[in-house]
Amino acid sequence: xxxxxxxxxxxxxxxxxxxxxxxxxxxxxxxxxxxxxxxxxxxxxxxxxxxxxxxxxxxxxxxxxxxxxxxxxxxxxxxxxxxxxxxxxxxxxxxxxxxxxxxxxxxxxxxxxxxxxxxxxxxxxxxxxxxxxxxxxxxxxxxxxxxxxxxxxxxxxxxxxxxxxxxxxxxxxxxxxxxxxxxxxxxxxxxxxxxxxxxxxxxxxxxxxxxxxxxxxxxxxxxxxxxxxxxxxxxxxxxxxxxxxxxxxxxxxxxxxxxxxxxxxxxx
Amino acid sequence: xxxxxxxxxxxxxxxxxxxxxxxxxxxxxxxxxxxxxxxxxxxxxxxxxxxxxxxxxxxxxxxxxxxxxxxxxxxxxxxxxxxxxxxxxxxxxxxxxxxxxxxxxxxxxxxxxxxxxxxxxxxxxxxxxxxxxxxxxxxxxxxxxxxxxxxxxxxxxxxxxxxxxxxxxxxxxxxxxxxxxxxxxxxxxxxxxxxxxxxxxxxxxxxxxxxxxxxxxxxxxxxxxxxxxxxxxxxxxxxxxxxxxxxxxxxxxxxxxxxxxxxxxxxx
Numbered sequence: 116x117x118x119x120x121x122x123x124x125x126x127x128x129x130x131x132x133x134x135x136x137x138x139x140x141x142x143x144x145x146x147x148x149x150x151x152x153x154x155x156x157x158x159x160x161x162x163x164x165x166x167x168x169x170x171x172x173x174x175x176x177x178x179x180x181x182x183x184x185x186x187x188x189x190x191x192x193x194x195x196x197x198x199x200x201x202x203x204x205x206x207x208x209x210x211x212x213x214x215x216x217x218x219x220x221x222x223x224x225x226x227x228x229x230x231x232x233x234x235x236x237x238x239x240x241x242x243x244x245x246x247x248x249x250x251x252x253x254x255x256x257x258x259x260x261x262x263x264x265x266x267x268x269x270x271x272x273x274x275x276x277x278x279x280x281x282x283x284x285x286x287x288x289x290x291x292x293x294x295x296x297x298x299x300x301x302x303x304x305x306x307x308x309x310x311x312x313x314x315x316x317x318x319x320x321x322x323x324x325x326x327x328x329x330x331x332x333x334x335x336x337x338x339x340x341x342x343x344x345x346x347x348x349x350x351x352x353x354x355x356x357x358x359x360x361x362x363x364x365x366x367x368x369x370x371x372x373x374x375x376x377x378x379x380x381x382x383x
Numbered sequence: 384x385x386x387x388x389x390x391x392x393x394x395x396x397x398x399x400x401x402x403x404x405x406x407x408x409x410x411x412x413x414x415x416x417x418x419x420x421x422x423x424x425x426x427x428x429x430x431x432x433x434x435x436x437x438x439x440x441x442x443x444x445x446x447x448x449x450x451x452x453x454x455x456x457x458x459x460x461x462x463x464x465x466x467x468x469x470x471x472x473x474x475x476x477x478x479x480x481x482x483x484x485x486x487x488x489x490x491x492x493x494x495x496x497x498x499x500x501x502x503x504x505x506x507x508x509x510x511x512x513x514x515x516x517x518x519x520x521x522x523x524x525x526x527x528x529x530x531x532x533x534x535x536x537x538x539x540x541x542x543x544x545x546x547x548x549x550x551x552x553x554x555x556x557x558x559x560x561x562x563x564x565x566x567x568x569x570x571x572x573x574x575x576x577x578x579x580x581x582x583x584x585x586x587x588x589x590x591x592x593x594x595x596x597x598x599x600x601x602x603x604x605x606x607x608x609x610x611x612x613x614x615x616x617x618x619x620x621x622x623x624x625x626x627x628x629x630x631x632x633x634x635x636x637x638x639x640x641x642x643x644x645x646x647x648x649x650x651x
Contacts, residue, residue: 254634322645360525370641374641377590377591377642
């Protein structure tokens with residue numbers, strides 16, 4: 116059962132985890148950045164409480180904490196309740212949806228364990244944009260992707276903006292960083308995955324003909340501008356493309372990913 | 384050939400079309416709103432110049448107008464060149480990507496003509512969000528949708544934000560407003576379209592089994608919250624769903640649309 120603690124002073128040290136989030140959590144690698152996992156709003160806080168991430172505490176207005184009464188009954192964390200203006204002055208921005216929760220990072224899952232228990236995997240190479248990354252996780256969660264491998268050049272999905280854009284689904288889909296594409300291919304091959312690289316190149320197989328509903332399949336996704344590296348394209352078992360009209364740049368990477376995830380969601 | 388006109392004074396009446404765009408174009412139905420079509424940035428301006436919308440004039444910094452030299456050689460419009468600070472003070476916002484173009488609205492295409500020459504159609508019901516609308520048009524353009532019908536409750540795709548988010552593709556995909564869903568069904572039936580309503584309801588046919596690659600097919604899309612109305616669901620030949628994992632709210636409407644557009648893009 117969560118312990119409710121009234122907070123009336125802006126400088127109360129018990130809510131230091133939530134202080135100046137607008138600047139502090141943007142770059143957890145910078146001075147003042149804490150690298151905590153931050154959930155904003157009732158829905159995302161609920162997902163954080165249901166996730167493997169160890170929740171440290173909550174800060175919210177009465178009404179929002181009341182909406183979380185049921186999940187809070189099941190956890191032993193401090194839930195700080197404050198008036199809206201006190202909360203806004205602690206946090207340093209107003210768009211906090213009335214309730215925030217912070218958690219520590221959890222250990223990264225072991226790659227072999229993750230690949231052994233998964234069937235459908237997405238591999239991201241060079242996805243640096245936090246919004247795209249968040250949307251990608253949302254789409255992965257909706258469309259039955261079991262795990263995400265973060266290849267070289269991909270950002271941290273636990274940044275606040277990614278958590279928010281994903282509607283908390285970065286907390287649901289397990290992910291593991293992998294340091295090189297050769298390590299990605301080695302692990303996927305060892306676990307019997309077929310690999311398909313998504314690319315706009317005209318010689319790739321149209322997605323509808325690619326039959327991605329194998330028992331174990333991994334789709335490789337690159338960033339919108341440069342796309343996948345030669346190494347990723349050459350290493351994959353097959354290259355697939357989403358047929359597009361002439362003169363259209365391309366789809367957003369999270370949108371392309373959704374189309375591919377649906378195509379490999381054979382069991383659904 | 385465009386006529387280049389140097390503008391050095393912020394109050395030059397020749398650039399009145401571009402004045403205070405941040406407020407004026409947001410609500411073309413309000414006082415000060417002009418209802419013009421506004422393109423921002425080289426790529427979108429290029430698409431506007433290639434569109435059926437009659438371009439009135441351009442305003443840009445030298446470097447951006449130079450990048451448009453080729454398409455500007457083919458049109459007879461005034462191209463106003465200004466220093467960046469003069470331009471910013473005319474327009475009233477800085478995020479203008481260095482070049483803007485304004486056009487008049489074009490007459491709405493005749494519904495019968497539009498449906499006769501199209502094969503793949505999207506029908507939007509209650510899509511009010513301008514960003515979703517812009518993304519939907521971008522996805523429609525990329526994935527070979529020939530026309531969009533704007534059913535009740537859908538916003539104007541020519542608002543500045545929709546134009547921008549669509550990367551100019553609202554200027555490429557023809558659309559027509561239709562006042563009621565009964566008028567939508569009447570027109571689609573008269574032109575031999577099979578209609579498929581996208582819904583999360585569990586009794587709908589999974590998209591992969593729906594075989595939307597008929598010669599003439601229309602997919603109906605509702606907004607993320609309430610979804611399609613009963614009238615739309617009941618009137619369609621079939622209801623289809625994108626299979627989703629338990630506990631995930633839903634995909635963004637433009638993302639769902641992309642998955643459906645890909646499924647009906649049989650000729651690609």
